[in-house]
Amino acid sequence: MFSSSQDYLPAFVLPLVDLLRSGGPVVALLLILSVVAFALVIAKLLQFQLLRVGRHGPSRKALDLWLDGARSEALKRVSASKSVMSDILQKLMRRGLHASTDTTHLKEDIERVCNARINMLRAWLRPLDMIAQTAPLIGLLGTVLGMIEAFQAMQGAGAAVDPSVLAGGIWVALLTTAVGLTIAIPISAIVGWFDGRIEAEQAEMEAMVTAFFTGAAADRGTASVVTLDAQHAEPRYAT
Template sequence: MTDDQIVPPAPPGALDQALEMVRAGGPVVAILGVLSVVALAIVLVKLWQFAAARVGDRRTARRALALYRSGRSAEALGLLARSRNPVVHVLGCAIRGTLRRDLPEATVREEVARLAGDRLESLRAYLRPLEVIAGVAPLLGLFGTVLGMISAFQQLEQAGSQVNPAVLSGGIWEALLTTAVGLAVAIPVVAVLAWLERVVDRVTHEMETVVTQVFTSDLTAEPAANLAHAEPRHELPRLRPAAVMADR
């Protein structure tokens, strides 16, 4: 085979580059890689859970609440039964509780609060591990950098007067690699965690809003209704000065 027929080596793939980073960064980069895989798995599970629960559906609960307030409780419960939304489940429990005359309102409120707490706790599941990963990943990267710098300066000390700048620069590069990997893991986890928490907060607010309206009256519509059915007030006739003088 001639020199013209020599095939150049193929560029390293993504897997080879990842293995090279793990080799250069040591066990800290390997731990960060495991944390990134765990974080990705949790995010995928939460996305599937939110999609299955239809947490973005706000119309069903609002329509059912309007039906209930208009006296069409059966239609409201039928509409709520066809949805998996956690707000809808809690609202259905509140409506069914108010329809039962044998239960006091305090008991219904306690049961609704318990069910709401269970649904919200289910939505918050696995968010704490994401929070831990987002906080630990930069610290692990910094820890790996410190260890790498210590190793680089130990090699510099052992070299004595024959210092090779390549050895020192290579050690510093490998040390800074762990910090970069730690930040690369933490930044997207923090962003996704903030979005997931915002979704749970919106569900909590919507749940409190619709459930409270089951046990209260619509104060925005009450004044207009009162004015429409209010009887005109009859005022006492005022006596004119001339009539007063005539009586005298």
């Protein structure tokens, strides 16, 4: 019945059916993990796209405007952007316009906000990493179980062992390890790529927040440094 139903399956599904038939439940479990991993990768890519991860041009321009004194224009630019970095700068700029803002407390609190944003970007990476680590082990387990079954069959056959049957059992057993590695290798590479993007975003956050409080004195030479004065509604410039 199962073989006759294959006639109604799409051509691209047939290799999967043969793979499941040869590898058994271990391959079925690995294929389920691959589907979960694929869904998580798509979700992360969409998240990075929506949060504009890696797109720092508008935020840098807004920070330059702020340091040049065009605070309204700078706030307008970061408010219009949906990136993670623009959201952090928007919080800094809105608080920087208030006379009662305590610089020390603002630095500590913006660090909390940055950590929360980084943790948000790291969401779902742990399951992906777990799949990448466990898939080869699951495949190896399937190989060990298949080898045990093959050698049990050889022992039961005694002297009448058919080498072709034994070889067939061994390659089927090795199939699960191959499937596990096929899943784990690209997932590991993708997780590394996501980690690299997040680390770059974290470094950019630290650089922009520091520049906001110091006025980017190192880049601007003798330019004025923006400081917050509790007695004034506007930031003052200290040379």
